[in-house]
Amino acid sequence: MQNHVSLAGRVVVKDNGANLSPQGYAHATHVGGTIAASNVLPNVKGFLPSATLWANNFSQDVSEMASQAAQGLIFSNHSYGFDAENIGSVGVGFFGRYGSDARSYDVLANNAPYYTIVFAAGNDNGGSTPNPTKGGRDLLSQGGVSKNTIVVAAINGIQNYSGASSVTIAGFSSWGPTDDFRIKPDISAKGVSVLSLGVGGLADTEFNQGTSMAAPAVTGVVGLWQQKYKESFGVFMRSATVRALMAHTASEAGAAPGPDYKFGWGVINAEAGALVMEAKQADLATIDERTLENGTVYEVDFVYQALQPLVATIAWNDPAGTALNTGTDFNVKALVNDLDLRIINLDTNLEYLPWALVKSWTTSGAGIINKADNDVDNIEKIEITGAPSGNYRLRVSHKGTLAGGSQLYSLIMSGAGERLSVEENVLEKMVLYPNPVSDQLTVSLGDTALNDVNFEIFDMAGRKVQSIKNDTSYNATSLDINVSGLSSGMYILKAKSGNAESTFKFVKK
Incomplete structure (x- = not known):
């Protein structure tokens, strides 16, 4: 509803979006309000209240996304997907499988490395599930299975975050993981009783729920992060950097420490992402966009003061894998370029490993995740608490041969307490x-x-x-x-x- 008072003058219909059904108008208006509603109505304000919305019908999304990314679009929201109630048309193996549709989004992301794609995870939990023997798992499909997108789960609202126990998953939110046990969904946000814009009048508001309502909150945070990063450093972040920042700063959720197949890396934390940018400005954190050449290793030594937890994250837009369009539960890795993140205590030779899902459909609680060699995800995160101060080394390497001869990747590190690089400086005698x-x-x-x-x-x-x-x-x-x-x-x-x-x-x- 482009003439709603909270959006008037800021909606550009890019395709045949005007041909939506009344239900489609309502859904799109609510989603768009979460992202960009102005503050002219009480209790309703979007994350980006001055932004212009490009509105599109979803029927030709891949080609339109590629075209609009070339026009300068750096993030987009996709609150749509396949409903499990239509399983008869595709078969049970459709869910969790890295198919041709997932592959198409990965191709797109690699062709537009600054373009961040945000997908809703889906609302297929709590009813008759396509895989009843998996207890609600394995419900993701299409964009929810692609490697280079951000897939958003829905949680109940949080008044005061006090740790993982204060976060509850929405009963309808679709769970992962993917068939190759990648950490999907990627992140969670409020998707229950979300107040945004309605279509009952030019100033109408309404409550709604769904992962469709959670995804635009994450999209809004991405927009805020990009705005702050551009103001601080003069450039926008690559989408891989956005995903690294998302995982690096997520608030803990779920029964297991670290990420899981319900909440992803946790709850999106806009403030924490901004603070890492400010820490970078103060030389207390690293946000680097790098290239790893085939057969090489990147290493940096630093002193850890043990004043805060030490956290390091890498992410990369992985090349599109081979689409698997038949069968069920392929335990075939979609990952093409397998980068590895490690932190080593140089004083004791102790090596710290990243989070990785346990590759089992029957594990539960804390047993679903461990710290191990992660050979399936294109986000790797190491969290260290209780480690002694001393001399440490961060290392990024890779397995096998890198497709294309090299891999762009993004590195974030915080908590060391010292600058991670030392340059000659005329002020050093101060x-x-x-x-x-x-x-x-x-x-x-x-x-x-x-x-x-x-x-x-x-x-x-x-x-x-x-x-x-x-x-x-x-x-x-x-x-x-x-x-x-x-x-x-x-x-x-x-x-x-x-x-x-x-x-x-x-x-x-």
Whole structure:
């Protein structure tokens, strides 16, 4: 309903979307409102309230997605899919199988590496399922099985998140995993009693539920992340970076530690993703977009201070695999380029492994996941808690031969407590005193003037807590900074001058 007061003037019908049925209008309007409704109505505001929506019918989605990605589209929402009630037309093996439709989305994603595709997982749980012997598992199909999309499960709303126990899956939300035991769905968001736009009038609102309602929340977060990343670093993220950030910062959900086949990596956490970007700005986190050449290994050494959990994640747009369009429960890997993420304690030689689903349809509870060599997923995440401080190494390698001779991938790492790379810096001779400090911190460059040096203070979670306007236009070589308003703890002072920058730790008493 493009003339709804909350969307008026911001909807562009790109194809024959105007030919939707009244039910289709209602569904699309509700979904579009979650993404982009303005705040003209009480209690209804989209994630991107000033955005323009490109509206499409889903019947020619792959060709239209390719065309619009070429026009600059960097994310899209797809709240549709195959209903299990139509199983008679396809057979039980259709679910969880990497078929030609899933393959087509992977081809598309690789041809448009900055384009993030968000799919609803489906609403086929809780009734008669196509695979009754699997207890509700193996319900994903089409875009929900592709490797390079984000597939969204639905949860009940959370008033106050207090850990995994505060998250409950919606009874209708379709579960994975895929036939080759990949972690699908990828992520979860609120999909029950979602208030958005209705079609009963130009200012109508209504509640609705479904993974169709959860997916646009994730799409909205993707849009916010891309906006912040562009403002912070001047470029947009690759879609693989978006998926890495999603997994890296997800809030824990489910009975098992780590990811599972109901919630994916957990609950989407918009704030946590933004904080990792800010931590990158403070040199307290890494967000890198890299290329791994065939036969090579990427390694970086760092010092872990054991002040926070250490988390590292890689993701990549994997080349499209071979479509499997007949039979049932193919335990055939869809993964083409198998990258491996490891963290090694150089002091003890202990190696830390990523999360991987246990390849069994009968495991339950905490037994569905472990830390092992993951040879099926194109997202790998290592989480380390309780490890000692010391010298560590992050390693990215690959098995076999890389199709195409190389693989683009994205790497995120946080929690180390130190910069992960050290470059020559004209500010390295700067000193801070007193340290620890009570009220006034002095920074000095010795005989060098501070004219062009600007300062920011970050806490150890990467949050910027103070910006300092430098008024030393009289060639002063030192500056006094009032830190009396900071809470006790450790902080990072970031000094920038042109292209040079340095970071320094200090303790507020």
